[in-house]
Amino acid sequence: MEFSALALVAIGLLLAAWTGVAAWMMIAASAKARRAEAARKAARRLGRMVEEAPAVPLTVRADGRIEAPERLAHWLGLDKVPAYLSELSGGEGKGLSPPQLEQLSELVRRTQKTAAPFRMSMTVPGSQRALALRGSLADPQVSPSGAAMVWIFDFTESERELTDLRLEAARARDDFAALVGLIEAAPMPMWFRGDDYRLRLVNGAYVASVGASSADAVVENQIELIEPVDGVSAEQIAVQAASRRMPIERVVSATIDGARRTLRVTDLPLIGAGVAGYAVDIEEMEEQAREFRAFREAQRSMLDQLSVGVAQFDQERRLTFANQPFRRIFSLPHGAVSEHASFEQVLLSARDHGRTPEVRDFPAWRAEHSEWFLSDNTHEEAWPLRDGTHLRIVAQPMPDGGLVLIAEDRTEQLSLSATRDTLLRTRTATFDNLYEALAVFSPGGSLELWNRGFASAWGLDAELLDTHPAAERLLQAIAPNLANPQEAEAIGQVVRSATLDRQRRGGQVVMEDERVLQYAGVPLPDGNGMLTVLDVTDSRKAEDALRERNRALEEADAVMTRFLANMSYEFRTPLTSIAGFAEMLASGLGGELPEQAKGYAQDILTSVERLTEQVENVLDLSQSEAGLMPLSKEKVDLMPFVTQIVHKREQAITDGGLTVNLRRARGLEVQADPRQLRRALSQLFDNAIAYTPRGGSILVMLGREGGLTQIVISDNGPGMAQDELARALDGLRAAPDGKGLERRQGLGIPLARQLIEAHDGTLEIVSKKGEGTTVTVRLP
Template sequence: MEFSRFLPLLIGLLLGAWTIAAAWAVLSARSRQHHAETQLRSARRLSRLVEESPALPMLVRTDGRIEAGPRLAQWLGLDEVPQYLSELDGNGRGLPADKLSELTEAVRRCQKAATPFRMAVTPHGSTRSLALRGYLADPQVSPGGAALVWVFDFSDNEMELVRLRDEAARARGDFHALVSLIEAAPMPMWFRRPDGELQLVNHAYVAAVGAKSAEDAVARGIELIEAVDGLSPAHVARKAAEKGTPTERIVSTTIEGQRRALRVSDLPLGEDGVAGYAIDIEDLEEMSRSFRAFRDAQRALLDQLSAGVAQFDAKRRLAFANQPFQRLFKLDPRVMIDPPAFERLLDAARDVGRVPEVRDFPAWRRERAGWFAAGNAQEEAWALADGTHLRIVAQPVPDGGLLLIVEDRTEQLRLSAVRDTLLRTRTATFDSLFESIAVFAPDGRMQIWNRRFAADWGLDSEFLDTHPHIEALLKKLAGRLQRAEEAEMVGDVVRAATLDRTQTGGRIGLSDGRMLEYAGVPLPDGNGLLAVLDITDSMKAEQALRESNQALIEADAIKTRFLANMSKELRTPLTSIGGFAEMLDLGLGGDLNEPGKDYVHSIIEASRHLGDHIDSLLDLSQSEAGLLPLKFDEVDPMSFVRAVVEERAGRLQKAGVTLDLQAKGLLRPIVADSRRLARAIGHIVDNAIAASPKGERVLVQLSRSKGAGGDCLQILVQDRGQGMDSRTLARALDGMKVGADGKVQSRDGLGLPLARQLVEAHGGVLRLVSEPRQGTTALIELPWK
């Protein structure tokens, strides 16, 4: 009973234990399955890594069988991996026979003695290089003593090694060649240690410094270059090494007893040292000095030319411009400090009007810039706006530059135009002359003639157009002369002018009664001029003039005698009348009453006026006849005019007119006949007083002015009277006046004509300026002598 009571419990425990065991078994199985799957995935990953790795394993068993992946077959050039090692040589594919034998032997030693090996192989027909490294396989991999061979593809590395070997070989060859080249170089070369001391020199260096050998030059530290400004060559090399930049300098040194110019270069080579070399540039310097001297001489010569010359370099910049070029293009001399380009020069020339005016200037400028690339010289003519004509020649030079030559042809063209004009003018002048003109060459042939020549001699134009010889011309002329033999005289005159270069002439009569005068004149060009003039009318007129001249001479003699007699006949009675009147006034004829005295005073005054009129009339007559005697002496202008004015004080008071005498500046004395000049000025002042209304003022002004012949004394007399119109003024100085009926009549007074004659006798000028109701101004200009 008790057992049956515990049986269900026991069964329950058993079932529970069974359930727990079953659950544990399931969980354990799942864990083992998960672990197996993880190991499988890891194995697959490792297998994939092995297949993708740069090294492929190959397992060689003791019986020669091999195990490897399919990639190895590709590397060996086989379709698949063979079963045995001996099958790696597959009839032209796989490994070469010798390499396969070497591999077989190495694998055998590795299997028996565990000796690792290394070798490199190249399959048949492939550029792939394979490295084989063999080891004894781990027992876990193959417990039977198999060999594990790792195959590496080092084709790239092998090619790099080959390339490096080739480069190293070339570098060694280049180094030996470079050393040989440096040793054989004609220029001194050297190498210095970082401290600046010489380490290596070449043969040229040894020869330059005069050392026994390169070792001797290095041991003694013989320097090729002298110290400059306290800096030795070693110091300069150390400075270049510190800066890490090459240095170059030009120095002078003594080589074989001669001073030579060298271009020395120091090249830092990092921590190895400093290399250097020296190039002898003495010949180059000498050539450079010669070139500069030649260039300076050439430019000095170009400055003396009349044509403008400019040189442009390969960069199209102005390199040189001579003085005529700068003047033609109005360039500032400072422009050579910063020379402009060709296009900029054209722009500047356009601003000052030294290029032609064109519609599209940029296109025109580009065309001119094409001169640099032209294959031959270009020539143009530029007509500028100011009338200047320039001839432009652009010559490209081999260095890519341009030579520009500018010639001012304005004067040449002007002279050419003037020459053409002169030729046309000469032809027109010849044809318009009253003289007959013909030009003969030295060979006697006629060159030029005018129409009057053919008319005077009665020759046909067709005959003259043949340019006849002088002999043929004389035959034509002989029949037209009064005496035919005189034709040879014309030929002699032409031959004397052309061959003997002498001027001769003569007269000849024609059969029609005309008289011709001819002359032969040598011309500067070697030709001779035959000039013929018809003097028939001149001879007749000359005869008439001779007869008229004789009559004039006789009339002049009569006038001279008349003036002499008139002076005596007029002055003698007048002097007697005046003398007797003065005697009566002094009471020599008895006492006079007051009316008698007035009559006597009137007689004296009238005789004085009559004397003045007689003097004026005689002076005017003598002046017009050219017989007026003048007595010159120095006269002070101001005191002289003042005296003339003061003599007319009574007239001024009687007329109720005031006179204003002025002088501008200091006036030096003049040379004149004081008596006759006072008469001229007095007549002008008298006319001004007479023309001035009562209460007006007469201005007399003396000044200094500039005349056509230099400084002159100017005397101005101005009144405020009625003035004169243009017709009256035109005849006032001629002693004429215009009446109310429009007829020309003689003037009552001779003052102005006489004043004009007296002023002109002193070399001066008298001018009148007058307007109706504006007064009259008389202006006298007397030169200082």
């Protein structure tokens, strides 16, 4: 039994060992399978990478057999990869050419024997494909039999780029050489600074400008063309340009050939490294600019003195200048020039101030006038404004694209032209409608102007005058029409005196038809002479008649003077006698009279006094109208003078129940005849008393107004209508039958007016029905 147990244990151990070994073998086989699968995957990946690689591997064994992917056959133009290296030349334009194949074979054999690598490039015959070959001895793990490994690269595109680069490089060398030659031949100084900002290259103009012997001397001694400005040297400016990576341009002064010149210097940082520079001589340009500025200022100063408005616009249609007349004409705001207002803004501002014509579509009108800047021709327009102003506008395009706008106010010229035309027409009409016959002769003696009456006055043919004949020919035509043809010479002398001697002369001539013509030569301001002719036939007859009538009037005046003197004596003497006899009867010299007889005597005295006064009025009025009123003027103080007149009528004022208000002013004196002035004022005051009803008032006021002494007599009586006032002023008028006198309204007011006017004064009466009458006397 024990044996059996041991055997079982041994069997169990054996089975366990067998199971372990089987398990181990299974695990090992699985690991190998995994490694083989990984190797296959790696091989496939490496093969794919080789297929996608930019280079194609070519393995050449020692016996000449080759291994390569199908891509190589495609590159070489073969149907498939051959088995041997010698078969790479397929002929008929396929594969390598014999010389290329021979060279490759030689290089491969050398590499197989000596292990020396090689490089080779070729172009596949019949195509543009360029190939680069890199050969070496193959690794023993790749081919242990001493094979050669050749990597073939397709650098067709790289070759093309290299070719282009070679061409560009050659072109760049040529351009650089040309640029160097251009820089050297440039008339302006040019230079180049390296990374250290020191001079490395200068041209001939630079050398000549600094007065150096050669460019090498300039570079060696670092001779700068530009002097330091404000402590900053030219090298420091180049450093600033390089740090900013922007060109720096400045205007400085430098000494060139011993003379100070103005230069525009530019320091230009280059793309690679270094800073280039050049200097342009702008001395002449600056001089021209200074001259241009001086010319422009002088021009603008001159334009400001013109009466014509002038404005300048630049190529951007901005206002650059406007003289004072232009600003005044268009009412421009003060900042229009300084703010460079546009052309459209100027027109809009002018329209707002009513300085443009009235148009229906202003934007279209403004756009149309903006086209002036694009035109090559001068434009001229007339602008009538709504305030009656007429402007002449001239637009002159400038070569630089700007515009000069000229505005001339022609209102006065047009007005003068219209006035001139009117005067010419008026003169013609006046000449043609004058009673005088007129003719104007030039200094040369030819007839220039005449009216219609000239031909008829001398009996001439109008067609002759239309030829503007000379004075001699005209006198020959006039002579036959004269009663005495020899008098034509006197007419010629008058014409010559007016035109050449500039003297006024005249004369008179009798025509053959017994008409009497009076002529005169008058020198005119323009150097011409005018011959005036007047038919005085009727005047001569009227003159003779007037002389006869004047003699008759003188005789009548003498008769009237004698009549007035006789009437004064004849009227006054009976009245004086009647008054004397009545006074003697009243005094009782003829015996004592009864009371009734005394009353009659007193009535006779009163009537005589009244009749004497009326006779005096009639005689004074007659003498005044005849201009025979004698005046003896002296200085009269009005205040006591008028007061005396009022006091003398105190009884009449009291009897009429009137009130008199006398407003007096002291120191009023006039030169007058006291007697005649008293009669005039008394007549006016008596009228006021007579026509003022009981309880009424009379105002008498003395004063001065406008340098004249004024006497006002006003009442609140019934007043007069205008027709009644006219009759009162007339006094006495001739009767309608012409055989006597017609009494209108008494002699007081007409006599007072005649007496006041005899003192060089005036009498004014203002009256209204129901409101009273006011009489104003004004004396110098």
